[in-house]
Amino acid sequence: MGFRPPVDSCIGCGSEISPDGIHSYSRLEGGFLCGDCRARPGEGQRERVVELDAGAVRYLERTEPLGPRAALRVRLEARSLAALKAIVYDVAERIVDGPLKTIETGRGIL
Numbered sequence: 001m002g003f004r005p006p007v008d009s010c011i012g013c014g015s016e017i018s019p020d021g022i023h024s025y026s027r028l029e030g031g032f033l034c035g036d037c038r039a040r041p042g043e044g045q046r047e048r049v050v051e052l053d054a055g056a057v058r059y060l061e062r063t064e065p066l067g068p069r070a071a072l073r074v075r076l077e078a079r080s081l082a083a084l085k086a087i088v089y090d091v092a093e094r095i096v097d098g099p100l101k102t103i104e105t106g107r108g109i110l
């Protein structure tokens with residue numbers, strides 16, 4: 001869809017996040033959180049955070065300069081894929097400004 005939350009800045013405090021510093025994605029705020037903000041979640045934040053493992057972070061690093069076709073060739077472990085799917089669903093819902101039936105179905109299998 002041509003939109004991706006910035007992976008290098010924290011949605012909570014605006015500080016810079018180095019690629020190896022990404023820990024989680026906030027469904028509440030629609031962006032990535034630095035380690036400090038993740039360690040001190042705001043109200044309602046804790047339940048709406050997607051934890052990113054090292055594999056998911058590496059995928060984001062490696063695919064950022066790639067086009068969609070080349071990005072599809074980069075392998076992911078199931079756990080990393082599940083986390084990134086959850087983020088993609090959240091971003092898609094933000095773009096259309098509401099839940100999509102197909103996304104609700106997909107969320108049920110995560």
Ligand SMILES: [Zn+2]
Nearest residue numbers: 010013034037
């Ligand atoms: Zn922060």
